[in-house]
Amino acid sequence: MKLQEYTESRHNFEECMKCTVCTAYCPVLQVNPRYPGPKQAGPDGERLRLKDPYFFNYALKYCLNCKRCEVACPSDVKVADLIQSARIRYDKSKPKLRDRILASTDFMGSLARPFAPIVNGVTGLGITKNVLDATLKIDHQRTFPKYSGRSFEAWLRRREKEQAAFPEQVSYFHGCYVNYNYPQLGKDLVKVLNALGVGVRLLEKEKCCGIAMITNGMSEQATRHATHNVAAIEAAVHEGRKVLTTSSSCTLTLREEYPNLLGVDNTAIRDSLLMATRFIYEKLERGASLRFRPDFHKKVAYHVPCHMERLGWGVFSEKLLRLIPGVEFTLLDSACCGIAGTYGFKKENYAASQAIGAPLFEQIRAVDPEVVACDCETCKWQIEMSTGYTVANPISILAEALAD
Amino acid sequence: MNSNEFDVIIIGGGITGAGTQRDCAMRGLKTLLIERSDIATGATGRNHGLLHSGARYAVNDPESAEECIKENQILRRIASHCVEETDGLFITLPEDDLGYQQTFVEACRKAGIRADIIDPDLARRLEPSVNPDLIGAVRVPDGSVDPFRLCAANMLDAKLHGGQVRLHTEVTGFIREGNTIRGVHTRHLVSGEEADYYAPVTVNACGIWGHAIAQMAGVNVGMYPAKGALLVFAHRVNNMVVNRCRKPSNADILVPGDTVCIIGTTSTRIPFEECDHVAVTPDEVTLLITEGAKMAPALSSTRILRAYAGVRPLVSADDDPTGRNISRGIVCLDHETRDGLAGFITITGGKLMTYRLMAEIASDAVCRKLHIDKSCETASIPLPGSEEHSYEAVAQKIWETPSMAQKAAAARLGTSASHIQTSSRTDESLVCECEEVSVGEVNAAIERLDASTLTDLRRRTRIGMGTCQGGFCACRAAGLLAKASGCIEKEREGLVHFMQERWKGNFPIGWGDTLREAEYTQWVYKHVLGL
Numbered sequence: 001m002k003l004q005e006y007t008e009s010r011h012n013f014e015e016c017m018k019c020t021v022c023t024a025y026c027p028v029l030q031v032n033p034r035y036p037g038p039k040q041a042g043p044d045g046e047r048l049r050l051k052d053p054y055f056f057n058y059a060l061k062y063c064l065n066c067k068r069c070e071v072a073c074p075s076d077v078k079v080a081d082l083i084q085s086a087r088i089r090y091d092k093s094k095p096k097l098r099d100r101i102l103a104s105t106d107f108m109g110s111l112a113r114p115f116a117p118i119v120n121g122v123t124g125l126g127i128t129k130n131v132l133d134a135t136l137k138i139d140h141q142r143t144f145p146k147y148s149g150r151s152f153e154a155w156l157r158r159r160e161k162e163q164a165a166f167p168e169q170v171s172y173f174h175g176c177y178v179n180y181n182y183p184q185l186g187k188d189l190v191k192v193l194n195a196l197g198v199g200v201r202l203l204e205k206e207k208c209c210g211i212a213m214i215t216n217g218m219s220e221q222a223t224r225h226a227t228h229n230v231a232a233i234e235a236a237v238h239e240g241r242k243v244l245t246t247s248s249s250c251t252l253t254l255r256e257e258y259p260n261l262l263g264v265d266n267t268a269i270r271d272s273l274l275m276a277t278r279f280i281y282e283k284l285e286r287g288a289s290l291r292f293r294p295d296f297h298k299k300v301a302y303h304v305p306c307h308m309e310r311l312g313w314g315v316f317s318e319k320l321l322r323l324i325p326g327v328e329f330t331l332l333d334s335a336c337c338g339i340a341g342t343y344g345f346k347k348e349n350y351a352a353s354q355a356i357g358a359p360l361f362e363q364i365r366a367v368d369p370e371v372v373a374c375d376c377e378t379c380k381w382q383i384e385m386s387t388g389y390t391v392a393n394p395i396s397i398l399a400e401a402l403a404d
Numbered sequence: 405m406n407s408n409e410f411d412v413i414i415i416g417g418g419i420t421g422a423g424t425q426r427d428c429a430m431r432g433l434k435t436l437l438i439e440r441s442d443i444a445t446g447a448t449g450r451n452h453g454l455l456h457s458g459a460r461y462a463v464n465d466p467e468s469a470e471e472c473i474k475e476n477q478i479l480r481r482i483a484s485h486c487v488e489e490t491d492g493l494f495i496t497l498p499e500d501d502l503g504y505q506q507t508f509v510e511a512c513r514k515a516g517i518r519a520d521i522i523d524p525d526l527a528r529r530l531e532p533s534v535n536p537d538l539i540g541a542v543r544v545p546d547g548s549v550d551p552f553r554l555c556a557a558n559m560l561d562a563k564l565h566g567g568q569v570r571l572h573t574e575v576t577g578f579i580r581e582g583n584t585i586r587g588v589h590t591r592h593l594v595s596g597e598e599a600d601y602y603a604p605v606t607v608n609a610c611g612i613w614g615h616a617i618a619q620m621a622g623v624n625v626g627m628y629p630a631k632g633a634l635l636v637f638a639h640r641v642n643n644m645v646v647n648r649c650r651k652p653s654n655a656d657i658l659v660p661g662d663t664v665c666i667i668g669t670t671s672t673r674i675p676f677e678e679c680d681h682v683a684v685t686p687d688e689v690t691l692l693i694t695e696g697a698k699m700a701p702a703l704s705s706t707r708i709l710r711a712y713a714g715v716r717p718l719v720s721a722d723d724d725p726t727g728r729n730i731s732r733g734i735v736c737l738d739h740e741t742r743d744g745l746a747g748f749i750t751i752t753g754g755k756l757m758t759y760r761l762m763a764e765i766a767s768d769a770v771c772r773k774l775h776i777d778k779s780c781e782t783a784s785i786p787l788p789g790s791e792e793h794s795y796e797a798v799a800q801k802i803w804e805t806p807s808m809a810q811k812a813a814a815a816r817l818g819t820s821a822s823h824i825q826t827s828s829r830t831d832e833s834l835v836c837e838c839e840e841v842s843v844g845e846v847n848a849a850i851e852r853l854d855a856s857t858l859t860d861l862r863r864r865t866r867i868g869m870g871t872c873q874g875g876f877c878a879c880r881a882a883g884l885l886a887k888a889s890g891c892i893e894k895e896r897e898g899l900v901h902f903m904q905e906r907w908k909g910n911f912p913i914g915w916g917d918t919l920r921e922a923e924y925t926q927w928v929y930k931h932v933l934g935l
Contacts, residue, residue, distance in 0.1 A: 004693065004704060004705065004708070004915065004916060006705060006916070007705050007706060007707045007916050007917055008705045008706075009639065009706070009707065013639075014638050014639060014706075014707040014871070014917055015917055016871070017872075017917070017920055017921045017924045018837070018838070018871065018872040018875060018876060018921065018924075019924065036808065039837065040808075040837060043871075044837055044838055044840075044870075045808070046639070047638075047639045047640070047663040047664075047838070047870070047871070048663060048808070048812065048839075048840065050639055050640045050663070051640055051660075051662060051663055052815075054795075054796055054811065055808065055811055055812070057808050075917075075920075
């Protein structure tokens with residue numbers, strides 16, 4: 001008789017051998033002694049929480065959800081998932097108004113977009129920052145992302161016909177950032193894909209991936225978004241299209257957090273959802289070609305976002321950048337920039353956030369690149385604000401290097 | 405009275421001995437307890453930790469059932485920090501006879517045990533781990549009880565009432581005067597120091613080892629060693645006790661206790677020589693997993709932490725080869741009336757659940773011999789640690805905003821957690837990461853609860869009981885012991901011994917994650933620590 005051929009536990013917490021490597025790799029623990037660390041907060045704490053939710057530790061809110069513990073774990077324990085799902089299950093405190101505002105990226109975007117110049121002006125003012133700091137506890141030292149006057153969706157919709165003419169078609173999950181803050185990234189992607197003979201479509205209707213809702217205690221809303229997005233993406237997949245993304249955090253959420261944290265099944269779409277850099281790199285590998293500007297020259301330092309590391313796809317962006325003639329490439333050390341989405345905006349986390357990012361900022365200054373490449377918008381805000389260097393998505397750098 | 409003279413000497417540091425010492429001490433007697441090893445090393449610490457409602461015995465042994473439910477209600481009051489009020493289910497599976505349920509419920513009610521037949525759907529909601537195929541369920545007031553804490557709290561209270569305790573001390577012989585036992589010869593097993601103690605009454609409360617102690621005194625107590633094997637799973641699968649609603653059999657109780665859950669037991673008669681070295685066999689492991697998975701299917705894929713076995717101190721009554729039909733009733737023998745040997749009492753049979761009643765019966769017998777007219781108060785006065793009813797309230801009261809380790813300590817020690825030092829960062833740092841045991845808590849156990857070895861500490865704090873099985877905590881705790889004892893070499897040897905003992909419990913279930921972790925621990929101890 002074969003007994004116990006395998007053992008299973010929620011997020012693999014019993015696979016933990018207590019080797020503690022996750023704790024060594026946790027960026028928060030190094031700057032915040034009040035955080036119990038991934039091993040304590042994850043697999044160790046889970047056993048106590050199963051005994052009684054009383055043993056839920058509110059210090060779990062200090063977790064960045066950067067997933068570096070999961071990358072480090074040799075036993076495939078989903079450490080960060082354990083922590084986040086414990087927060088979802090046991091944290092009974094209601095999200096504060098601030099957290100709701102920070103988490104509702106698409107709602108705020110749709111409100112702010114029509115008044116972009118005014119909103120941008122106002123949020124840039126010192127007095128606004130001081131008011132937000134005092135009332136909502138959003139740290140006054142933080143620079144806010146600018147809103148764009150016209151949404152990416154509106155821009156692409158006007159080019160539907162032209163895009164439909166391409167022999168190959170993909171759908172694009174652009175995310176809130178591209179839609180409301182920085183449509184240029186979406187335009188850059190369209191430029192690159194068009195050059196490869198690929199037309200770009202919108203999804204039927206996409207909603208915010210919900211990552212900020214998950215980390216801000218709004219899992220019910222996040223689940224609604226997840227269910228909607230999976231259905232929208234599935235419709236595109238059903239018609240034979242891949243669905244591309246340019247944000248590593250949206251991608252991780254759609255691929256991993258939906259099933260693991262929200263219990264939303266995404267098996268039908270998981271393999272068809274790709275970061276654009278991976279899609280493009282694989283296309284070039286298979287023989288497609290791009291024409292580059294002969295005079296292009298740029299010193300690029302690539303920062304792999306934590307969620308890109310978790311996906312294991314940093315290598316595609318890196319290889320793609322290295323392919324561009326004229327790129328002088330430096331791969332920055334694996335490190336967390338510290339912002340982790342909405343985390344770093346909160347007053348109580350600001351100091352920790354900047355301390356976590358300090359080694360990365362220092363290295364960027366030492367390398368002194370013309371541009372820092374990075375697949376994540378919140379890393380971009382953090383690095384630009386903290387170093388003064390310009391940060392661009394690898395897709396934008398690629399678009400810039402293309403011959404017209 | 406000289407320092408080596410007492411009113412009563414109690415041999416055996418299990419729950420019966422500790423309970424008897426507390427009872428006698430509360431009645432004003434000068435007491436001494438002698439234990440050759442540590443508290444709760446025998447059957448006391450080697451069972452499910454089930455706070456029986458008595459339902460399990462209701463059909464076959466109504467007398468035990470009645471005792472159980474009475475003691476169940478008493479322990480909830482006096483030992484709240486050792487008890488978890490989980491309630492229990494008696495489930496009927498498709499292969500069981502649903503007709504038994506009626507017999508069972510009637511017997512329970514007759515014994516005074518509340519037994520509610522509930523809808524299988526409700527049972528699935530109350531306890532999601534239960535086999536979804538169940539066709540019947542009865543809810544009873546079962547619970548779980550931590551035998552180590554219970555034993556330690558009894559002994560602590562005896563000490564607070566002037567009692568003395570000698571652990572790691574062996575009784576090497578009796579001091580006799582004609583047909584009267586006047587005291588005992590003892591030897592400390594670590595230091596080798598010999599000492600004689602005198603008392604007009606000696607109580608034999610040694611569980612299955614009481615057979616040998618009685619022989620040493622020249623009387624015969626016919627005992628029946630029945631081994632029971634159990635498995636500890638690495639986390640809680642269930643939050644209610646789950647039983648099978650059928651005639652008591654093997655592996656039909658699953659008890660949630662602290663951070664783990666425990667399935668058991670088996671029942672096998674073994675020779676007396678094996679009582680000191682019971683081991684769990686592969687057949688027993690197979691049986692426990694297979695039968696356990698019928699009650700909670702998740703058990704077939706849940707990591708197992710340890711296997712262990714205990715020996716029930718049953719008193720022979722008939723020729724039943726399984727031991728299942730022997731009454732678990734309490735046996736108190738006054739050897740003066742029974743065998744003509746004065747000054748000697750044996751208290752045995754019974755079970756963890758009825759320890760307090762056993763202690764009361766034994767203490768009554770002691771008092772009769774000493775012509776002391778004091779009544780028993782153990783049913784109404786809470787044990788030290790149980791003055792508050794919930795650990796939430798305890799933690800809140802002591803620390804206001806308790807840390808995880810403080811919450812965990814309050815759950816383990818109740819109000820006694822206030823004796824844990826938290827003045828420095830060292831006090832608050834963790835010794836055991838799996839179970840959240842702080843340096844302060846370990847030091848408090850060394851100072852207040854007579855812990856002198858790592859195994860002693862394990863029973864009092866849960867260090868070494870988590871998934872790493874001592875890998876991380878044992879060396880840290882050994883350091884604290886060395887600081888307290890001033891002897892590094894002794895603790896170093898103790899550490900080796902402790903880790904080997906932990907491996908003994910891993911060995912019968914040495915596969916999968918438990919094996920990986922044991923190997924990892926071995927690398928650390930062998931190659932990093934050089935042991």
